[in-house]
Amino acid sequence: MKRAMMITCLFLLCACGQGEDATNDDNNSGQTEAVLYENDVFQIEEIDGWSVDQEATAEQEQNVIFSNGTTRLIVSIVSKEQTIDTLKKDVQSSFSKKVELIEDDENYIALLTNRKENIRGDVYFHQGSEHQLIFTFMTPEQHYQESKNQINAFNEGITIF
Amino acid sequence: MKLKIWLSLATISVFFVGNTAFANEAEETVTPDEELYDTSILIEETELALTEEQMERALLLDEFANDRLSEIEATIEEGNIEEAEQLIEQYEEYLERLESELEESEEEQEASEEETNEEDNEVERVELPDSDDNDENEQGEDSDEENQEESAEDQDKSEEELRESAKQRTIILQALLEREDLPEQAKAGIAKALENQKRAEENYLRAKTEKAVSDEDEDEQEQEKEEEETELQEEREEEAAEQVEEENDNEAVVKAEQKQNKAEKKQQKAEEKAEKKQQKAAEKAEKAERKAEEKIEKAEEKANKAKEKAQEKQKKAEEKAQEEQEKAEEKNEKKQAKKAQENRQKEEKKNGKPNHQ
Numbered sequence: 095m096k097r098a099m100m101i102t103c104l105f106l107l108c109a110c111g112q113g114e115d116a117t118n119d120d121n122n123s124g125q126t127e128a129v130l131y132e133n134d135v136f137q138i139e140e141i142d143g144w145s146v147d148q149e150a151t152a153e154q155e156q157n158v159i160f161s162n163g164t165t166r167l168i169v170s171i172v173s174k175e176q177t178i179d180t181l182k183k184d185v186q187s188s189f190s191k192k193v194e195l196i197e198d199d200e201n202y203i204a205l206l207t208n209r210k211e212n213i214r215g216d217v218y219f220h221q222g223s224e225h226q227l228i229f230t231f232m233t234p235e236q237h238y239q240e241s242k243n244q245i246n247a248f249n250e251g252i253t254i255f
Numbered sequence: 256m257k258l259k260i261w262l263s264l265a266t267i268s269v270f271f272v273g274n275t276a277f278a279n280e281a282e283e284t285v286t287p288d289e290e291l292y293d294t295s296i297l298i299e300e301t302e303l304a305l306t307e308e309q310m311e312r313a314l315l316l317d318e319f320a321n322d323r324l325s326e327i328e329a330t331i332e333e334g335n336i337e338e339a340e341q342l343i344e345q346y347e348e349y350l351e352r353l354e355s356e357l358e359e360s361e362e363e364q365e366a367s368e369e370e371t372n373e374e375d376n377e378v379e380r381v382e383l384p385d386s387d388d389n390d391e392n393e394q395g396e397d398s399d400e401e402n403q404e405e406s407a408e409d410q411d412k413s414e415e416e417l418r419e420s421a422k423q424r425t426i427i428l429q430a431l432l433e434r435e436d437l438p439e440q441a442k443a444g445i446a447k448a449l450e451n452q453k454r455a456e457e458n459y460l461r462a463k464t465e466k467a468v469s470d471e472d473e474d475e476q477e478q479e480k481e482e483e484e485t486e487l488q489e490e491r492e493e494e495a496a497e498q499v500e501e502e503n504d505n506e507a508v509v510k511a512e513q514k515q516n517k518a519e520k521k522q523q524k525a526e527e528k529a530e531k532k533q534q535k536a537a538e539k540a541e542k543a544e545r546k547a548e549e550k551i552e553k554a555e556e557k558a559n560k561a562k563e564k565a566q567e568k569q570k571k572a573e574e575k576a577q578e579e580q581e582k583a584e585e586k587n588e589k590k591q592a593k594k595a596q597e598n599r600q601k602e603e604k605k606n607g608k609p610n611h612q
Contacts, residue, residue: 150297156290157297166301170294181291187283188295190302190318209314210409211306215298228294232301 130251131158135171135225139251143244160248165241167248170228178219181228185217206235214238216245222254287326287338309360310413316356317417320349324424331431336441343444347451354455357417361462364410418459425452429561433568457554461547468543472536479532490521 130140147159160167197204205215212235220227233241285295306312323346330339428449
């Protein structure tokens, strides 16, 4: 009787273990499906509306380009040699001449061009283990309110290695 | 004395302030040797892609062309000729894009002008003479006209800005062409860029003169239309008056004759007017052609003068170099002669026999 009980318990334990493995596998396969983009330095979860600009990205070595409607995002991989202040200055000077710095936090700046058609830039600086990453979101000022949520959603889906 | 000291201090401080300002300006670009250069080009292109208005796009391309030119200057200064040649190619691409953007801008402006003219005509047709809404309509028209004037002013300003920066670029390119330390390949690239720039300027001038002539024609056509309308109104009034008279008068036959005479006169007048119009149109066309030819000739003269100047400068530089070489050779010869004389004198002293040759 005891033996029978022991065998049944073992059988049950094995069955439960297998079931758990199966659910883990399901979760893992779910995670791999939900990745929008990944490389050695960072990974982006799939987010509604966002896509990778494959053509533009193929021509680049250090940059990956994403878009969502009128919002564009340039992700740049930079070495750790440069300080954030230098990177902030370089990004600002990459915009057209009449650009203004409207917000400056530790790892974030907001820029706005001062032209007939203004472009807003939201720039986030992230630290990876071997690289620094710059996320430059660009959007026409008139569509900025709509794109705010898109930018926030994207920022929540970033994993940096 | 104190005044002198103050003045010199002020000059020195202005010099330093000027230098720091220039340094700041120089720092404000990402150069090709920097890590973020590709990113900066991507940011430029994205800004351009998100800009819809043609003239704004043209202004952006103009700014980027200026950036490339200053990068060319910097890389040449550094002695990186290969990089400079690549940048010259990119610079030419920017100029081509700028040219096509300007052409599209002109087309866009013409299309919008035509649209507004059509809208005006429709409004005129719909308008009722004694309607209460007339005042409101007039106000709306006024604000439309103001907007149009403002946009025309903006367009003129932008065009002036573009012309000015094109001039500056031509000066810089000519200065680069005159440099003696550049290899022939780089010079050929710069000369090509210069030619393209001049061609673009000529095309632009031609388009402008043609547009100015067509604008004049449109204005005159409008004037003629207005005149015709007023004449028609006068005729109608006369006819109405005559009708009233006819009703009162029984001599219908006489009036019929009078009417016929009037109709004949009118026809004659109309024919004369048509002839005059034709003459005017022919004169205008001739004038426009002459103007365009003169402008092109002037542009060509300017280009030739610039070329001649560059050649003269090069000749002068070569002559100077030759003169300097000759001078150096003469000096060497003199030195050698002196040395030979000194050696002879030394030998004579050693031998104790003066040589009176």
